[in-house]
Amino acid sequence: MEKEKHHIVPYKIYFYILIALITFTFMSIGITKVNLHEYSVLGAMIFATLKSILVLTWFMHLKFDQPFLRFMVGFVFLVFLAVIFITFLDYYYR
Amino acid sequence: MQTVTQIPHDVSYLDYKGKYKGIFSWIFSTDHKRISLLYLYSMLTMFTVGVLLGLAMKLELIAPGKTIMDPQTYNAVFTVHGVIMIFMIVIPGLPAVFGNFMLPIMIGAKDVAFPKVNLLSWYFYVLGAILVISSVLFGNGTPDTGWTFYAPYSFKTGTNLLPAIFGAFILGFSSILTGLNFIVTIHRMRAPGMTWMKMPLFPWSLYGTAWIQLLATPVIGITLVLVALERIFGIGVFDPTLGGDPVLYQHLFWIYSHPAVYVMILPAMGAISEIIPTFSQKHIFGYRAIIASTLAIAFVGYFVWGHHMFTSGMSGTAQYTFSILTFLVAIPSAIKVFNWISTMHKASINPEIPFLWAVTFIFVFMIGGLSGLVLGALATDVYVHDTAFVVAHFHFIVFGGVGFSFFGAIHYWFPKMFGRMYDKVWAKVGWAFFTIGFLTLYSPMFYLGMLGMPRRYYDYLPEFHAANILSSLGSWVMTFGLLIVVINLFRSVKIGAIAEINPWNGKTLEWTVPSPPPVENFEEIPVYGEKDGPYEY
């Protein structure tokens, strides 16, 4: 087996991540209070994406895992986005 | 008994006496080979039901008007035939039987990564099958929606649809777990030295398949849940009277069910890619191209679902996008066919029975594939949509593709799986009848579809009569051939001649272990050297 360096993440890092996540949560609430019309969804989704990246990299340890796992996660998200995009080709132009 | 028992290496998996006795030594076994046979026998049972239903439909269509059943029964028969054949036979087909049996051996492993999960997925299979059958036996009427469960009819029909839907859901779960197991097995358990580019092509095809199973099946899972919730609570997501869009149901359904076609055909192609080089006694032509085309089919196949919906009222943009993407899939499929043919070129071919099945596979697959282009092109699809042409097309691909490959694979690996050889003369007779019957059964449907005979009707206009008689005759010839094949194999399990370790002179790892293989396959895990490869003749 490859020398699996089991990386032990210090508690304080997890705590910093939590603080960042909560901050992003409040920022996403804030941005939807401002009247941005159709862009408010975009704003909220950007913060949700940032939060999910934090959860994936730190809480779910992707940062310390083998690269192919990161590749797979990215691949799955891209496939999903492509499916949504293609579905919208129907609804947007109907 | 807590002591670790030493598993003997001179006892075959069929004779091994484990903790349990009798039937329990099978249904509690986590040995991938026994699970494979569990799948084989349960599938054979369901296949028998499916074939009988198919025969009944062909008998009904032998003459216009009511022959043996009324319209409602006919609707129920084609629904149950579809659900059984799609969800219980062709989707799990090659992965669950031959994937389970051969994958670990071909990559030099003792078992799959999660043997218990493997057994669990068989239990899910049985549970799903029982649920589907229960929808036939109990409640007020057998489901009559077709295997597609199209909304809004699927939540309006008074028939007993819920068990069938949950059955399909659970069968999906079984499929997911098998795929998950295979991916991890391939990633983690290849023999030392067997790099990705030295892995045989059947495992490669299972790898592509497993990814589709993993990423597409959940979508149908949630879609079926939504239909069930629609039936129970009326949440409105697919109900046009409550604002829902039934076409969205079709999108979600085909987001799974089109890739499912590749779940069926990729392992079938993988098995063919094993059979052809063995009986050509030659290195497979374009090993890397076949791998690339496998992955390309799996990937592009994920984005072509809309070609089932050209007449549902999609936007024009979506229609031509789907049409273009559909044509793209034809390219890697054709690459495979060219590679198989090139492998046979100037080879000293040994025309044994598995090879005959494989060559017929290529033949029917090409007819099916080329007729698929007719359906993938927008203009012609509008003309033949929902006619017998479509039925002919997908039976050539799904039954022709998977069926011929399955029978090729079982004749190829039978000596390894059971340690016996079947009667080769009868095997050829069965193959001949099956092939002739198959072509007689489905070819007329192309013609009928072009004339405009719609599918899913128990009745037709008098001018379609002659071709329908021919088609029904074909169904009997094909079933006769099927019987010969199955009986021949069954007899050989008991009384066939003892098979050698390597009857076909194959080069992949399964031909290095005894026939039938011992419980943990290898006494010592094989090591692949620098020069070793799966097809070094």
Add this chain to the structure above:
Amino acid sequence: MEHVVQHSDPHYDPEASKLGMWLFIFTELLLFGGLFIVYSIYRFLNPEAFQMAAHELNITIGAINTIILLVSSMTIAMSTSSLQQKNKGLTVLLLEITIMLALIFLINKYFEWGVKFEHGIWPGSQHLINDMGQGEILFFGLYFVMTGLHALHIVIGMIIIIVALRRVQKGTTHADRPSLLENAGLYWHLVDLIWIFLFPLFYLIH
């Protein structure tokens, strides 16, 4: 170069079980993915109705639940660290906190749904069908399905965490065999991940 090791007996390969868990997470993501597709299509078709209907939801409760889940994600992540530092007591404590937080989330959800029911809003209710537009019916249909399925995943996650907790207490899950706890953690983060998207999509439409 690939290095692959065969484990004869006991078949223990932490990398394999982690990969298996990730693959399972992918299927879960696509399961919710199907619902997100439905949601995005219907929101695109009924933008105003979705906005009106969203006013029924309480942002404060949604935000509290978000924070609860985020904190629980942190505690279970910390528990994997403490397991590796061989601090069994702290691991158990962190897992117990996680389970408590999950329970609080569910209780909040229970009251939140209860308020909807009091207002006569549930799938197929007369009030919904007679007095509301089609967009609102779809919004609430999806709201109940998506948050309901998410709540179901919370329950499943709690069960997995309880099993992991037991194993840690018994000592069968420890620093050298942490897979069960790590996989429970991964599953729990998945539940968190889905909520991260559910929250803005249902509560933050204005």
